[in-house]
Amino acid sequence: MTDPAIPDTPASAHAAPPSSPFAVAAWEQDLIDTATELALGFAETAAYYDDKAEIAVGNLEALHDAGLDEAALPADVGGRGLSYQAYGEIVRTIAQGDPSTATIWTMHTGAGISLAQTTRGTLGSFYADEFLAGKRFSNALSEPTSGNRFLNPQQAALPVEGGWALDGAKRFVSGSEIADYLFVNALVDDAPTFFGVPTADPTLSIIPIWDTLGLRATRSQLLAFNNTVLRADQRARTPEFADFAAIPAGLPMISLGVADAALAAIVKHAQSRVIMGAPLSHQQWLQFEVADVQSRLEAARAFIKQTFWQADNGVPTFFTNLSRSKYLANKIAVEVAQLGGRVGGASGFLKSSPIQRHLRDAQAGQLMAYSTEVLAGEIGKDVFGIVPVQTPAPTEGK
Ligand SMILES: Cc1cc2nc3c(=O)[nH]c(=O)nc-3n(C[C@H](O)[C@H](O)[C@H](O)COP(=O)(O)OP(=O)(O)OC[C@H]3O[C@@H](n4cnc5c(N)ncnc54)[C@H](O)[C@@H]3O)c2cc1C
Known part of the structure; x- marks a missing residue:
């Protein structure tokens, strides 16, 4: 593998602030297109950085230079205030190219936005200015x-x-x-x-x-x-409900991006691998299996889109639905990637195949907090209406 070049920054989305809903939608689509273009380059080098366990610093700089950090920073702290729906789609598209870059970007935007919002009352624009200046x-x-x-x-x-x-x-x-x-x-x-x-x-x-x-x-x-x-x-100050929840919104989308990349790898492999004169994609067992995971992936995507719409429109259930979003996305990513492991056979097990990398990355999505086990506990309690038991303070009841 050769040392990858720093990606070129595509035409940036540093346009005039949008004023109407139509202009906002066009501006956000422009940013999603920019992220998609960048992510195509990230996909070319993802295997290299994975193999070396090296941070793709150039990818992160390209995202900043393209105006994506500025776009993600909420308007109340001097940014452009992306919607949850657009932020999520940008994380997903980056993750489809390189999920490690998407994870660092999610953590970076999450920490930067949190510090800008939670210190605004005491430090003014200090952290927002540092974030906009490209600090990490x-x-x-x-x-x-x-x-x-x-x-x-x-x-x-x-x-x-x-x-x-x-x-x-x-x-x-x-x-x-x-x-x-x-x-x-x-x-x-x-x-x-x-x-x-x-x-x-x-x-x-x-x-x-x-x-x-x-x-x-x-x-x-x-x-x-x-x-x-x-x-x-x-x-x-303590983070509040009204603060922009970049990390809870980003984590499901990292897994969706991994799932999309894993599904694309299944399709590519199954169409090109010919066994006994017919492509693997013509085997009925695989058609049934791919129909199952692809349909459930689309169902998870639709649920998450609805959750982000709720977040953008102040519907209070959005926060518990973010937990469900991560749970669904983590699990379907693992299931798609596991199917990839079966479809790929021994060739998918080779280090040169992206299939084995998707499997490893999908598993990591489940571990990041809150893990699928912790989320399952929360969702299950919610279904049963169980109120969490408060541990009494040492002095209580005396
Ligand atoms: C790739 C990656 C990136 C990360 N990035 C960051 C980061 O930038 N910043 C950061 O602060 N952290 C980060 N984390 C940490 C992550 O968010 C978790 O907090 C951490 O992984 C938890 O520790 P652990 O994995 O050792 O699991 P443990 O918490 O020890 O979990 C072991 C098992 O116990 C279960 N479990 C744990 N607690 C509970 C509970 N309360 N109820 C029920 N079951 C439970 C888990 O589901 C799991 O099955 C990252 C983790 C990964 C894998």
């Missing part, structure tokens, strides 16, 4: 002991001059090696509390654990916080 952001939320419950940190930060010191670790921080800022949480006075942390802090270090099966080019490393001061002036 990562989420350092997951902890060794919090498991999937990344919004429930178990590590306490203790009071020191100027803030609170965190001595511990955050793990699986996608894109952290190229990040300028981290979105971090820790317990302060027993309550989950959020901060912005510049990565230039010398008390931060990377423990290089990242050599994985799937989404290898995300380089989601383990970070050590060696009494790192979470500064009081970098404290953020």
